[in-house]
Amino acid sequence: MSTLVLISLHLRGHNFNILRTLSYSSQPKRDFKKDLCKVVNVAIIGAPNAGKSTLINKITERKICAASNKVHTTTKLVRAICFENDTQIVFLDTPGIVTEKEQKKYNLPDSMLAACQKSLRCADVIGVVHDISNKWTKDSLHNDVINMLEMVENIPSFLIINKVDMLKSKKQLLSIIRNLTNGAIAGNPIPNANKYKKIEERENSKTRSLHYSSSEWSDQTPEILIEEAVRAKFLDFLAQEIPYNLKTQLEYFDDAKHDDKIICSVSVECPTDRLARLISGAGGGRLQQIKSHVRNDLIDMFKKTVVIDIRLKVKSKAPSEESLRF
DSSP: OOEEEEEEEEEETTEEEEEEEEOOOOOOOOOOOGGGOEEEEEEEEESTTSSHHHHHHHHHTSOOSOOOSSTTOOOSOEEEEEEETTEEEEEEEOOOOOOHHHHHHTTOOTHHHHHHHHHHHHOSEEEEEEEOSOTTTTTSOOHHHHHHHHHTTTSOEEEEEEOGGGSSOHHHHHHHHHHHHTTOOTTSOOSOHHHHHHHHHHHTTOBOOOSSOTTOOBSSOHHHHHHHHHHHHHHHHSOTTGGGGOEEEEEEEEEETTTTEEEEEEEEEESSHHHHHHHHOGGGHHHHHHHHHHHHHHHHHHSSEEEEEEEEEETTSOHHHHOEEO
């Protein structure tokens, strides 16, 4: 899906004042002296399944953030790190908005809401991803997203319109932009110039020590990244609420640096034996398919050979008796 990125200086009265379109390009990573580098923390927020994690993965060119076709794949704050010119950009991937009803339905952790709030407190700028493929919600931002932005109204924010290729015409896109921004589009005078001058001064004062070394691309350990990649792929392959009731755990991990290879084993705990067999599929075919896709994602993430084993086990039963291994 195509993504249109639009810069906004500030949320004001539920409006986004849009200045220009950004295009991202890949550049070689370079090492910089700590005292010369700029560090920018960019929180990416939005409604569930808006495309936040996928966008970050595209920008960083690594599948760092767990992404699937189901809602609430991201359950905690994850940082993805890249360099752009002389700037270290730290993207903060946040969980989507979650209600108490959804939390119980999908067996989601209580920490999800706190993760969103923490990312906003850490942010120098906020990117708001808005999916316009849904005809019922394409013309307005989610109320909870607006409330979050109002909590940190002093932090500059920008609007990211996702899936623009789903629209039939440029005229339709412009109409949606007008609705989302209340007509404050590029070229229009920006009100409260003094307020925005302060924001500009803040943006010019981001030179600081690097938070992470130039070789780091995530704040998560490889072990956690592998578990999250497996969990996301089960969300992709399994229907309805089934994958939300599974528990993923890394059992073995070896980063064989001399062979430039990662070897790992992950167990996935299922509530019942019947569900384990359903997930495995005839002759273990579905599990093999999941494993193949996970391996490809991990190769894309770590940029090296990955050997992974995934096995299913039934809750509260000995693995030696009830494990299904393929």
